[in-house]
Amino acid sequence: GKGIAVFTSGGDSQGMNAAVRAVVRMSIYLGCKVYFIKEGYQGMVDGGANIVEAVWSSVSSIIHLGGTTIGSARCKDFRERAGRLKAAKNLIGRGITNLVVIGGDGSLTGANLFRQEWGSLLDELLKNGEITAEQRNKYKILNIAGLVGSIDNDFCGTDMTIGTDSALHRIIEATDAIISTAYSHQRTFIMEVMGRHCGYLSVVSALTTEADFVFCPESPPPENWETRLCKKLDQERMAGQRLNIIIVAEGAIDRHGEPITAGQVKKVIEDNLQQDTRITVLGHVQRGGSPSAFDRILGCRMGAEAVMALMEADENTEPCVISLDGNQAIRLPLMDCVKRTQAVAKAMADKQWEDAVELRGKS
Numbered sequence: 001g002k003g004i005a006v007f008t009s010g011g012d013s014q015g016m017n018a019a020v021r022a023v024v025r026m027s028i029y030l031g032c033k034v035y036f037i038k039e040g041y042q043g044m045v046d047g048g049a050n051i052v053e054a055v056w057s058s059v060s061s062i063i064h065l066g067g068t069t070i071g072s073a074r075c076k077d078f079r080e081r082a083g084r085l086k087a088a089k090n091l092i093g094r095g096i097t098n099l100v101v102i103g104g105d106g107s108l109t110g111a112n113l114f115r116q117e118w119g120s121l122l123d124e125l126l127k128n129g130e131i132t133a134e135q136r137n138k139y140k141i142l143n144i145a146g147l148v149g150s151i152d153n154d155f156c157g158t159d160m161t162i163g164t165d166s167a168l169h170r171i172i173e174a175t176d177a178i179i180s181t182a183y184s185h186q187r188t189f190i191m192e193v194m195g196r197h198c199g200y201l202s203v204v205s206a207l208t209t210e211a212d213f214v215f216c217p218e219s220p221p222p223e224n225w226e227t228r229l230c231k232k233l234d235q236e237r238m239a240g241q242r243l244n245i246i247i248v249a250e251g252a253i254d255r256h257g258e259p260i261t262a263g264q265v266k267k268v269i270e271d272n273l274q275q276d277t278r279i280t281v282l283g284h285v286q287r288g289g290s291p292s293a294f295d296r297i298l299g300c301r302m303g304a305e306a307v308m309a310l311m312e313a314d315e316n317t318e319p320c321v322i323s324l325d326g327n328q329a330i331r332l333p334l335m336d337c338v339k340r341t342q343a344v345a346k347a348m349a350d351k352q353w354e355d356a357v358e359l360r361g362k363s
């Protein structure tokens, strides 16, 4: 059978383990040899004990764990051709010509580049005498399937990225806990949540926790947001509410593209309303902890579909990303999705927020 390897790269997210598990078990079920590459691209470049064959039981008891048990990393070496040359040699040595990459847009971009260079990397290895002519011919095609692991839900082409739902649950749980203490002391709480370019976590958590105000990256508030905010909070208190909750995404900005921070919002409230105001920064709590049922199933479905895509791939097949479209797992051209994701980031940087939202929405 084919040689398949799976690795996780970039920031970790809940549900990655479910995806790794599905890749391993589907591969074995279909008669393939399947490998873990530990520590992302770094493990691929370094080789050795970082690339190990997986068996059925290697992925027992991991579906309920957050993070990624096979490790993840950011890797400078893989950004250089010399690093990718080493990685190619390590893969060929084990007969691996199929990769399942689980990561964000950076990791998928790296995989695409690797695939494009594959032929020339093998030529160089052959010239250096590091592989044989037989190996050069046998392993001439590298097939790639990508899965998007990210808690931010910031990738174009998929309705949900692996990890988003769990992060959202964590935020809601923490906010519910804060609400009970805020109620007792009639306090105002500002919750800082993740989401550098994407307001999904902040907006959905605001809607589901009955927050009074939300600041997110792609919909900057009007110029006079300070007045509006204070008016809204005041109104709620006058109407008998004992507390206020404000959600601030870490990437929140104003109409000039300048950051709006939790500290700034606190100062505005204290200066104008004299409310007892506290900040809670959720930080990495959002990325950790056990994955939700949704993320476990999402990881399983995406992982299984990635293996199917690799099984069906031939030399003309472009790298694909497995996406969730409604309730369907579908395959989309990897680079189209990455390019659109990058176009959204650019539109945001250019302060074209409406364009960014429209671009992200298109499938």
Ligand code: ATP
Pocket (backbone or CB within 6 Å): 009, 010, 011, 012, 041, 073, 074, 075, 076, 077, 078, 079, 080, 103, 104, 105, 106, 107, 108, 109, 110, 111, 113, 150
């Ligand atoms: P996150 O959503 O957490 O940022 P990501 O996959 O986008 O995840 P990056 O740090 O951008 O995270 O990329 C992870 C790794 O992928 C990098 O450390 C690098 O090894 C590799 N990589 C990223 N971009 C490229 C590229 N253009 N060429 C080669 N390798 C790349």
